[in-house]
Amino acid sequence: MAAHAAVPVGRQFSTHGWGVPVTLGVLYGLWAPTIARDGGPLTWGQLGLGLISAVVVAAGIHLLRRHGHVLPREVRAAAWGAFSGIAVGFLFSLSDASILSSSGLGLAFGAVTGTAAYYLFYTHEDAAGRPAPY
Structure with missing residues (x-):
């Protein structure tokens, strides 16, 4: 008698990651x-x-x-900073502001967000990038 093979269970679709x-x-x-x-x-x-x-x-x-x-925490923080800076700069450019002021605001906002994200990742991960055990 042969035993039947286990049917692989597919990943179920979850909306948990899409709410925010x-x-x-x-x-x-x-x-x-x-x-x-x-x-x-x-x-x-x-x-x-x-x-x-x-x-x-x-x-x-x-x-x-x-x-x-x-991604390493530095690159991940830079990605969040770039994403938020582009988003804010684009919204500001829709108000008929100049390219220079839109770029400047986006760059400033992205730098602040990237710095805050790096601080958050640095203080909540160990050296290997895993979540801290505390």
Whole structure:
């Protein structure tokens, strides 16, 4: 008599990792066309801008949260800083601000976020990058 082989169990789909990214993506997607319309009527182009912005922000946050742990803490902090700086700079550029001021604000915001993320990762991980045991 032969024993039957165990059926491999596939990974179940979980919405746990998508709650925060989708919520922040929707808020960002609502905020972008609000800034772009500048008090005027809402157009299809602005709705498209909001939808694309929401998808890009939600996907970026999900990727950084889900796969960021494989990066060293310095690179992961720089990725969070770059992502947040680009997001803030883009929103500021929608208000018809100059490229220089949008870039400057995005760079400053990204530097602060990257520094804060590095501090958080450095104080909550051991030298090998695993979560601290405390």
